[in-house]
Amino acid sequence: xxxxxxxxxxxxxxxxxxxxxxxxxxxxxxxxxxxxxxxxxxxxxxxxxxxxxxxxxxxxxxxxxxxxxxxxxxxxxxxxxxxxxxxxxxxxxxxxxxxxxxxxxxxxxxxxxxxxxxxxxxxxxxxxxxxxxxxxxxxxxxxxxxxxxxxxxxxxxxxxxxxxxxxxxxxxxxxxxxxxxxxxxxxxxxxxxxxxxxxxxxxxxxxxxxxxxxxxxxxxxxxxxxxxxxxxxxxxxxxxxxxxxxxxxxxxxxxxxxxxxxxxxxxxxxxxxxxxxxxxxxxxxxxxxxxxxxxxxxxxxxxxxxxxxxxxxxxxxxxxxxxxxxxxxxxxxxxxxxxxxxxxxxxxxxxxxxxxxxxxxxxxxxxxxxxxxxxxxxxxxxxxxxxxxxxxxxxxxxxxxxxxxxxxxxxxxxxxxxxxxxxxxxxxxxxxxxxxxxxxxxxxxxxxxxxxxxxxxxxxxxxxxxxxxxxxxxxxxxxxxxxxxxxxxxxxxxxxxxxxxxxxxxxxxxxxxxxxxxxxxxxxxxxxxxxxxxxxxxxxxxxxxxxxxxxxxxxxxxxxxxxxxxxxxxxxxxxxxxxxxxxxxxxxxxxxxxxxxxxxxxxxxxxxxxxxxxxxxxxxxxxxxxxxxxxxxxxxxxxxxxxxxxxxxxxxxxxxxxxxxxxxxxxxxxxxxxxxxxxxxxxxxxxxxxxxxxxxxxxxxxxxxxxxxxxxxxxxxxxxxxxxxxxxxxxxxxxxxxxxxxxxxxxxxxxxxxxxxxxxxxxxxxxxxxxxxxxxxxxxxxxxxxxxxxxxxxxxxxxxxxxxxxxxxxxxxxxxxxxxxxxxxxxxxxxxxxxxxxxxxxxxxxxxxxxxxxxxxxxxxxxxxxxxxxxxxxxxxxxxxxxxxxxxxxxxxxxxxxxxxxxxxxxxxxxxxxxxxxxxxxxxxxxxxxxxxxxxxxxxxxxxxxxxxxxxxxxxxxxxxxxxxxx
Numbered sequence: 001x002x003x004x005x006x007x008x009x010x011x012x013x014x015x016x017x018x019x020x021x022x023x024x025x026x027x028x029x030x031x032x033x034x035x036x037x038x039x040x041x042x043x044x045x046x047x048x049x050x051x052x053x054x055x056x057x058x059x060x061x062x063x064x065x066x067x068x069x070x071x072x073x074x075x076x077x078x079x080x081x082x083x084x085x086x087x088x089x090x091x092x093x094x095x096x097x098x099x100x101x102x103x104x105x106x107x108x109x110x111x112x113x114x115x116x117x118x119x120x121x122x123x124x125x126x127x128x129x130x131x132x133x134x135x136x137x138x139x140x141x142x143x144x145x146x147x148x149x150x151x152x153x154x155x156x157x158x159x160x161x162x163x164x165x166x167x168x169x170x171x172x173x174x175x176x177x178x179x180x181x182x183x184x185x186x187x188x189x190x191x192x193x194x195x196x197x198x199x200x201x202x203x204x205x206x207x208x209x210x211x212x213x214x215x216x217x218x219x220x221x222x223x224x225x226x227x228x229x230x231x232x233x234x235x236x237x238x239x240x241x242x243x244x245x246x247x248x249x250x251x252x253x254x255x256x257x258x259x260x261x262x263x264x265x266x267x268x269x270x271x272x273x274x275x276x277x278x279x280x281x282x283x284x285x286x287x288x289x290x291x292x293x294x295x296x297x298x299x300x301x302x303x304x305x306x307x308x309x310x311x312x313x314x315x316x317x318x319x320x321x322x323x324x325x326x327x328x329x330x331x332x333x334x335x336x337x338x339x340x341x342x343x344x345x346x347x348x349x350x351x352x353x354x355x356x357x358x359x360x361x362x363x364x365x366x367x368x369x370x371x372x373x374x375x376x377x378x379x380x381x382x383x384x385x386x387x388x389x390x391x392x393x394x395x396x397x398x399x400x401x402x403x404x405x406x407x408x409x410x411x412x413x414x415x416x417x418x419x420x421x422x423x424x425x426x427x428x429x430x431x432x433x434x435x436x437x438x439x440x441x442x443x444x445x446x447x448x449x450x451x452x453x454x455x456x457x458x459x460x461x462x463x464x465x466x467x468x469x470x471x472x473x474x475x476x477x478x479x480x481x482x483x484x485x486x487x488x489x490x491x492x493x494x495x496x497x498x499x500x501x502x503x504x505x506x507x508x509x510x511x512x513x514x515x516x517x518x519x520x521x522x523x524x525x526x527x528x529x530x531x532x533x534x535x536x537x538x539x540x541x542x543x544x545x546x547x548x549x550x551x552x553x554x555x556x557x558x559x560x561x562x563x564x565x566x567x568x569x570x571x572x573x574x575x576x577x578x579x580x581x582x583x584x585x586x587x588x589x590x591x592x593x594x595x596x597x598x599x600x601x602x603x604x605x606x607x608x609x610x611x612x613x614x615x616x617x618x619x620x621x622x623x624x625x626x627x628x629x630x631x632x633x634x635x636x637x638x639x640x641x642x643x644x645x646x647x648x649x650x651x652x653x654x655x656x657x658x659x660x661x662x663x664x665x666x667x668x669x670x671x672x673x674x675x676x677x678x679x680x681x682x683x684x685x686x687x688x689x690x691x692x693x694x695x696x697x698x699x700x701x702x703x704x705x706x707x708x709x710x711x712x713x714x715x716x717x718x719x720x721x722x723x724x725x726x727x728x729x730x731x732x733x734x735x736x737x738x739x740x741x742x743x744x745x746x747x748x749x750x751x752x753x754x755x756x757x758x759x760x761x762x763x764x765x766x767x768x769x770x771x772x773x774x775x776x777x778x779x780x781x782x783x784x785x786x787x788x789x790x791x792x793x794x795x796x797x798x799x800x801x802x803x804x805x806x807x808x809x810x811x812x813x814x815x816x817x818x819x820x821x822x823x824x825x826x827x828x829x830x831x832x833x834x835x836x837x838x839x840x841x842x843x844x845x846x847x848x849x850x851x852x853x854x855x856x857x858x859x860x861x862x863x864x865x866x867x868x869x870x871x872x873x874x875x876x877x878x879x880x881x882x883x884x885x886x887x888x889x890x891x892x893x894x895x896x897x898x899x900x901x902x903x904x905x906x907x908x909x910x911x912x913x914x915x916x917x918x919x920x921x922x923x924x925x926x927x928x929x930x931x932x933x934x935x936x937x938x939x940x941x942x943x944x945x946x947x948x949x950x951x952x953x954x955x956x957x958x959x960x961x962x963x964x965x966x967x
Contacts, residue, residue: 015461015462203355213262213263216249216262217259220234220329223331226345227341228335232253234318234328234329234330235330237327243545246269246270246271247267247268249267249327251268252332266539275299276297276315284319286316287315288312288313288315289314289340291340293310298310310333311332312332312339313331315330320360321357327360378407379553390564393569394468398447401448401449402451404449405534407550408551411535411536412450412454413449413534414449414509415446417444418443443478443531445469446468447466449464450464454511474506475507476507476516480519485520486517486520486548487517488517489542490542511535511536514535516533516534516535517534517548518531519532521558521559529559529563530562590657599625599656600648600649613685614686615824616896618829619675628656631655634681638699639695647755649752654747661710661747662709663714665713666840667839673710676708676815677705679817680705680814692810697770700771700773700774701811704770705818707741708775717779717781734781741771741776744775774812780816794887794889810890820883824897824898824899824904826900827903834921835922838868838871869909873908881901
């Protein structure tokens, strides 16, 4: 495997034991402290105030013994290679046996400079953390739900935030603290106190301890003192309803027991209502048995295993403030006495357990809050995995399944993914919407992670074993996919509808199954993506209801992760398909070598010969190839070829490609784009506007004019929204204008078409932004927003047109003037163009009425076609006149445009007065159209196809193609 950062990171995640070993061997104390602080800062947590905790413990200790002057000294501890005789290590602090006046040889806490070996040495790791893991570690201990009630849990990492919210004298789980037995009075000293004093001291002893193990340990020590019992046990109630049972939190605690040993206690599970403890829990009664062997409820097998002789038993329920039983306390054998427990023992025992019940309830409540915090923390980390890894299903599920094993304290986690009916992958889309089909007895793949005792080859040193199985056979998963039920079971249990009991064969697993919790992964429509299974709860017979609750959230996150990866894979495939389509289109839509050769062999006429310097230019005098030659001439006369080092052949190929990418619609075709570019060329040359703009702006204006309507569909932006075309879904506004710009970029990036390849990157980006602004300005909605400001600037007569914002506004108004310039042309040209525009609009109106049942706008209603002259007058009055008046004020050389507009207004008014019909206008255009067509190549006749032919073409196009933009 190549040595790269992702590979190293993956190896370390899969082998945390190696990372810990490396830290122990190679990091100094300073390195670890810096790593510790950096970890908390990166996770947004605050370091706890060690001094405040130390002060709190010192004050608590001060009530039990006099202070020593040695306590506040900072002592340096020699190297571990030669440890002093009286040095001990406890938690993350070092203690030195310093004789004091009252404590004899008791150890005093100090704050030393600790060596690396002292912090991480294996020999005192248990005292560093009660569960065998150092508190100071680069990897945080993950939440294990099995620790929730029946097991002890180290919460030290997560309590650093919680600590700041609580009184400083509380003892929290996992925090450095003292052994409860370290500075306690002996039984003889306790018995010197009278009963009220003794009860008060023992209550105070447990009042501020929220560590459930430490609290229960203190309770049992104190119960032994109060009753003079030999050994004590405490059982806590777990579950609810018919799922209740009791778990021994601590068992057989004696006067000589040590707290550190209690954290290694393996819980004993007792059925609710069974045995002496179960009976007391169920009945809520106190049981005082003088001779245990005479009671049928007593289990003699424990004595036989331990060799201990149980004589008398005092067993009593522990209740909370609501009177509910939360546990059972049990005392065995009076110490140094033969007699049974007395009524007075029962009385004292009951009084003390009243306070104990409150303390246990508080500790359980606190523990539950920390568990919820850890759940949330784990789910946040799981969400991080999901949204961080969306490229590869194997990598995602490897991380998610590992996290599942850690979260639930189990040794196996599996995800089975569904296969669609066609067998072409996990997910299937229906025709109506994207749904995930539930397919019985068919899974595409199964991803598994095993850890702990379920790792097949532990000699490899890998903590986790990951594998993928194709077409897995899992009867239980099929059952869950069909019934959508959650299954929580152990081997041998019969599941109705499954057709047998839970076993390895039913699950299709190659490991021993001791317990299983399985749930379907569902979409919001309750369709099945797959099934998640967690196997073999550590230290427990089966998964509990808390596991089920968290498992539901875990399954939801798994579904999100799978959905994201699948959608990402679909996106990649769609992008690949798009690239293939673009390659095909670029091949067929780009200029061929023969087409380029034909143009290259022709001489490029001058601008005068082509008449492209005139505002009265009409394209009907040029054939298709001549329009390309005229385009090249524009670039040459504006000196853009030299200034931007444009390759001559590339310019010809690009010009032909632009021509080919205009559709053969009635009006918004290549000749319209060419006419707009010619008018822009005339403004820049005859109107002398090239002197007003930079070379880059001039290039942007000419290119934007040529491409402003490329791939136009012959319909407006409003039609795009009405037909819900892909373009309307792709862009939020100015649908076709954005499409024109993006299409221009696409064809310009094709090999051989890039006329901008010699430009610097910054220059190219600036050019693209200006071309985008030019094309977007052809949306009349943009013109209406800007015309008032432009008119105001033009009327002042003192506007600085070199100011960037003013210059950008001027460019926008110029391209709008070019786009509408047909209204300024000689009457014969204007009349022919008006017929084409009207025919295109009428085609759209017909489609709106026939296909979508919508009454078309007035200007697009074919039944109103004889009102075309009036429509043209309204168009000039409401849009064109104000625009050309402002342009003429900005530059008097634009006066011919205003004059042409006024002349055509008079002509259209004359047609209104004469009540000229649309048919009459079409007939008048026949002569001009026929004479112009005969001068062109035969393939150009599509530029003038009649209204009926064009409507048929539009109706035969796919919906997304017949939905067009811009009027």
